[in-house]
Amino acid sequence: MTSGRSSRGGAPTTEGVSRTASAKAPERGIPEATVARLPVYLRALITLSDREIATCSSEELAAAAGVNSAKLRKDLSYLGSYGTRGVGYDVEYLRYQIAREIGVTQDWPVVIVGIGNLGHALANYSGFSSRGFRIVALLDSDPARHGEPLGDRFIRDFADLETIVREHDVAIGVIATPAHAAQDVCDRLVACGVTSILNFAPSVLSVPEGVDVRKVDLSIELQILAYHEQRKSAAYDADALTEPEIAAAVVESA
């Protein structure tokens, strides 16, 4: 078990207290960056598993996941020592361990709020159900949509939210409404006891402590690409100019 530890963090600057309340003492603490990659590793392992590959090296798995092998090994080391030196990783075993660590070995009931174009796409998305996420309700505030069949469910009234959340013990909510409705929906979800929210609406949500929000913003992703694309073109332009011309252009733009 290598009780050593040490080296991590090192300076307990703002901690000191810590032991105050109850738990929180060990805080196994898998870094956030690692958590974000675990699902990628899991998918790569599932692919290998489907191809009936029993064992793989960190190099192979890293290639399948699109990362550097040293990073992969360090990431996996936060979970424990699940590999064998000189051999590699057992695909099925590692797959199970990662799935357990992420929590996808259990069933997660999910509600989707806002059944427009995106909501339809989400409701039909097979990637949800295949990873332990079960859509228990599709909610919309527009009465014209109530009762409409979608996937293996029917669209229901957003007013039924609280009943549904309590009945199915829902912890995760997906917001796919227009931006102007997102904060209201979010507040309602939180009030019902939902503590994790995936937000597709282009708006900043404010939530109380203890509630996690992740946002997916299509427009922002495109803008980031546009920025880099613009710089690629600018690099060409810069090559076409001599240094004095660059200096002149800089002054001009100021």
Add this chain to the structure above:
Amino acid sequence: MTSGRSSRGGAPTTEGVSRTASAKAPERGIPEATVARLPVYLRALITLSDREIATCSSEELAAAAGVNSAKLRKDLSYLGSYGTRGVGYDVEYLRYQIAREIGVTQDWPVVIVGIGNLGHALANYSGFSSRGFRIVALLDSDPARHGEPLGDRFIRDFADLETIVREHDVAIGVIATPAHAAQDVCDRLVACGVTSILNFAPSVLSVPEGVDVRKVDLSIELQILAYHEQRKSAAYDADALTEPEIAAAVVESA
């Protein structure tokens, strides 16, 4: 005017050389984390602008964008000195400067490949067109879908890709196909000269140097939420156990 001054950059820590070769010397280098936030600031400024607010402080803008004000000021400082001390930022002016820096003051033709549920949602998404992104083609390899109207376009054959890309000088492609088709589509896009790709398919794309890929993966986002959700529950469980019991449980699971 403030001709001289500058003061940008400040600490030439690891630079020193820099002046060596031709271009690449200045390399204004906005940090990636900052680039990812600029679209958020832009959206916040547009909201303020719509409310006819002429000026705002870093504190106000930071609140609207959901970030810390020191971080916001530092981010903006990479673009230049666009604020006035003791006053704040001119909303319209800053809005324009950020839009120009990101590149959304110009028009970006975009093709979407794979018109399933998600492709439909993307084609109808207003956030694209409102930020300078113009969808010039919706492509799918399924002949049954060709000619189908969607938004203000018709679905066309994927085989037309090269013609369309050359005709409209498309630099950005969106992949919304099933996972198994994504790498092929990606290769075709790259071969036609597309250098920025937004990938919605749950697969790792490999591209040559110089091509940017960003991925949006709904399933991964949910899994990250599930991980944190699981730990919240685990915290409760831990509270219910005494320390020896925790130790026992840990050993057992290993």
Add this chain to the structure above:
DNA sequence: CTCAGTTTGTTCCCACGTTCACAAACTCCT
């Protein structure tokens, strides 16, 4: 003009994340 009040731009420092490089631990062959 001067002074008090306000807000930006920047510096400094710490925490986090990435990568290299290598010892430890395993397999396989002779």
Add this chain to the structure above:
DNA sequence: AGGAGTTTGTGAACGTGGGAACAAACTGAG
């Protein structure tokens, strides 16, 4: 058994990012 070859797990160096704090630069009142 022993040694060569392979691959993991991790220590250490490096780079990036975040936040507190403060000097610089502005406004406005007297």
